[in-house]
Amino acid sequence: MITVKDSCTACGACVPVCPVQALVYTDDRQKVAVEKSCVSCNLCIPACPIAAIEEVIQTSKPNKKDKKTEVIENGEEGTNSRV
Numbered sequence: 001m002i003t004v005k006d007s008c009t010a011c012g013a014c015v016p017v018c019p020v021q022a023l024v025y026t027d028d029r030q031k032v033a034v035e036k037s038c039v040s041c042n043l044c045i046p047a048c049p050i051a052a053i054e055e056v057i058q059t060s061k062p063n064k065k066d067k068k069t070e071v072i073e074n075g076e077e078g079t080n081s082r083v
Contacts, residue, residue: 001056002034002044008052014044 002022008031015023015032022038025031032053045053 001058002038002040002042003054003056004032004034005052005054006031007050008032008048009050011049013049014047014053017043017047019043 004023010025010029010031012025012032015025018038019041020037020039022035023032023044024035026033040055042055045055047053
């Protein structure tokens with residue numbers, strides 16, 4: 001997972017290197033934000049001239065409940081679909 005630090009100056013150097021256009025300016029254009037479409041390729045990290053982008057490694061194991069993708073459709077129990 002990639003995160004942008006508060007020290008980001010919105011210079012935009014990282015934006016064009018993202019192959020999935022996951023780096024976007026915030027509404028106030030004061031910072032760059034990472035969209036959910038980020039694939040963690042890390043190409044943006046060396047592109048940032050002030051090292052305001054970093055990779056965050058998750059160390060906790062996902063909860064079994066987080067893995068479930070069951071959805072009940074049309075009020076019928078047992079009808080599952082994956083999202």
